[in-house]
Amino acid sequence: MSITKKEFGSSAQKPDMNKAVIPRPVLSTLDAFALIVGIVIGAGIFRTPSLVANNVASGEMMLLVWLLGGAVSIIGALCYAELTTTFPNTGGDYHFLKEAFGKRTAFLFAWARMSVIQTGSIALLAFIFGDYASQIYKLGEHSAVIYAAVLVIGLTMINIAGIKMGAGTQKVLTTFELLGILMIVVVGLFLVPEASATSYTFNPDSGNNNSFGLAMVFVLLTFGGWNEAAYISAELGKGKRRIAIALIAGILVITLIYFLVNISFLRGLGLEGMADSNAVAGDLLGVAFGQMGIVIISLLVAIAALTSANATIFTGARSNYALGRDFRVFSFLGKWKSRLAGPVNAFLLQGAIALALVSFGLFSRSGFETMIEYTASVFWFFLLLTGISLFILRKKRPLKKRPFKVPLYPVLPIIFCISSAYLLYSSVVYTGWGALAGIGVLIAGAIILLLKPTVAEKKNRDKKKI
16 A cells, blocks of 8 residues: 555655755765775675685685676666666665655665664674774773774764765775775785695585585675665766766776685685685785784774774665654654755764664674674665565656666566575574564564554544544
8 A cells, every 4th residue: 555645744744844954966976986885895805705715615616706796796786776876865775665665665674774784784893893903902891892882983973074074084994995905915916925726625624514605695795785875876966877887886896806805815825724714814914924914904904894884874874864754753863954964863863773782792792793693684685675676666667767777677687686585595594693683673663663553544543433
């Protein structure tokens, strides 16, 4: 059943909101490119290569898996390029789901993003930053948690200071991050002795999964985050195709970087050395620089986590803003303080929830793993729905001008949906209680929808009583 503008306390009932400041296109294609690269190339590339190596039988297969991950991500980016150029909106996925499925599904997504997906990702990245920053300078028993909290507060304040400040910080951090990764590539290719040829193959022991499918799960998780570009589509300058250019260029660059990094690891450590490592980048730099390599990699991973966290905070508040525009109960989120400052209230709420999740680190040292479990299944569920929305919107809005269309439609969108469904399945099957907690929070959002009837439903109920 479709929901009208008067239902569920929409912004149409709030005269103040009609005069609210709306986002202005002040971002460049380079800003979007930096955000995409900064979100995707996070701390995962310093951990997942060893997990991938532990699930393949040869170096060639490992490199193939990373190329396939890039290909799947490019297909997803092409799908998002059509959605973002056709329906540019600060709400990103929220807006696509609202157009395709209605406000109820959009509300459920925004609830999940606010309480699970985005805030959980911020907390996850904050934990990584805290762990590695503590390797450089420890602040006491709860050093990692303190660093994590400082990250959330500091980056939230930077983004509240203004769109230009947040975007400018992202470009600086991304530059440092890419220079650090370039250093790893140079070290692996030129500064360490080549591992023996026999170590390029791996005879798995009983603890090795040797699963191509599971290897793909880790790779696609490492590529995750490029869809965040959808949330800045309304803030890009002239030319709707700019977001498509930023998305595709970003994924191509990321794929090249991941491929070169893994070639460096493979050359310097061999496949078996990668599989046996818990800190593959640290081991590689340790071969080249000794103890100093540990300090270098700690600094590099901390910068990578900082970069991804800033981009995640920047885009995350924008779906909360979209939620506030459409639902009265969250109307305080739907205010854009000024044309350059952004959704301040949305930033503050997002930061508060992320801090609450970070506080779990005071009671458990498995915060990083728990946050992965907490966010993964919910994230892939809604990414699958977004892929499906492409088909629905083609049918519902056939006359809508599409500056960019997915090539080879419907083959590529089908591949995107299948890959998302597989990641959803894997995230539920291979994770623990954290996944159940994330699903539980999503169910809580559904209960809110049931307990809070729409305006139209309430009127119908009152008529029946009469």
